[in-house]
Amino acid sequence: MSKVKRKPKRLVNKPLNRQKLIQATLDSIVDVGIENTSVTEILDKAKLSRGMINLHFDNKESLLLEALKFYTDIYNQTFYKQLESVKTASPAFKMQTMVAHDLDICVLNRDYVVIWYEFRGKARTNELYRQYTDTRYKRFRDTYYSICTELVKAEPLQGVSSKSIAHGLITMIEGMWIDFYLHSDSFKRSAAKKTFFIYLTALFPSQFTHKGALK
Amino acid sequence: MSKVKRKPKRLVNKPLNRQKLIQATLDSIVDVGIENTSVTEILDKAKLSRGMINLHFDNKESLLLEALKFYTDIYNQTFYKQLESVKTASPAFKMQTMVAHDLDICVLNRDYVVIWYEFRGKARTNELYRQYTDTRYKRFRDTYYSICTELVKAEPLQGVSSKSIAHGLITMIEGMWIDFYLHSDSFKRSAAKKTFFIYLTALFPSQFTHKGALK
DNA sequence: GATTATAATGAACAATTGTTCATTATAAAA
């Protein structure tokens, strides 16, 4: 008789505590590194009891993967938002916008970069991590390749493929991130941007200027 | 009476087993990552008994540090040998030589790069590791800065500091290493070299050509 | 207020970590 309906109950705090665990995991990675991020460490930070990780996630590994997923989503969202906003603009403006994004404080900040490299350090020996890090990397690379192709079309260079040029630029951005990761204290966002535009101007003098502005 | 002299004995195999442990540690880092490099893993690889790490080194941490030291010495030796060999050459030739070294298979190979990034991943939270990785990085950077200064002196660029140029080049080399680390299967040494020389030629057209040769 | 579904707890678990040290093996010196 009373078997009419048993609806879900008490789901108010569950998603909240789930998110707490993800945040505590990311905090722990920043504080003590992914290597020393134990369940004890995470639960101390989240101020939750010992069984919570295995209640909300199957195991510690799943929690770490969800944290990585949550993290990469942030970058993807801002990256694509920027890309969308310059869809019809000139290639030079596209390049300027995307470089500005990748050197912006909302993406190139201490915590953010640390988390990225901690996860990617484990990606080599962890198939699942590699999936996420490689996907992000591919999108990032494809975007810059595409913009470089447009730049070369607008201003052809003799005997130089747009592929090679894109390769160099992508490599440089990656190097900038590493530079920030290693020396975030002395790293100067403006200097990085300037350096970047020196190289762009050397290759495409009719589309850029050293000062980072467009022609 | 018989207290005349007690000379050291049986020191034949000790250094040999010590080196075995260092090599097994590096092998383990390549195989399973520094995170999963346990004493059990190392000793299995070295085919030595359980107590050996604490006999030859104070503890596991010391062994890892000695392995890092052994590793960085290899790079430093070849790097300085090359640098010494071009001491009196033109800046362009110096640049060509050092880039060739840093993209050469004896330094840019799978095992070598993996070990480097595994250690550097831990360097952020490990003061001692950081000392070694930072020292190597500083030497590397100083060398390229110095060569760039010479290049700019030979061919001044208006409104562009040699510091910025060096910054870009160093950043690109670092990025090439990362690229190799992440995609050693598809990485093409020749393509990397070519890309590098495109940028050098764009900046210093009277000292380089796209083909990687000197003018 | 009583019932019920489930979120949260934390003691207990087996497995693995790095380290210790009494014991054994071995090569050089007496």
Added chain:
DNA sequence: TTTTATAATGAACAATTGTTCATTATAATC
């Protein structure tokens, strides 16, 4: 050959790892 110094062994250790699950707490429904 005997003695001696020390290199090597591996069982035993305490500490820490991630996971389990019987118990308790709590909010929605009856």
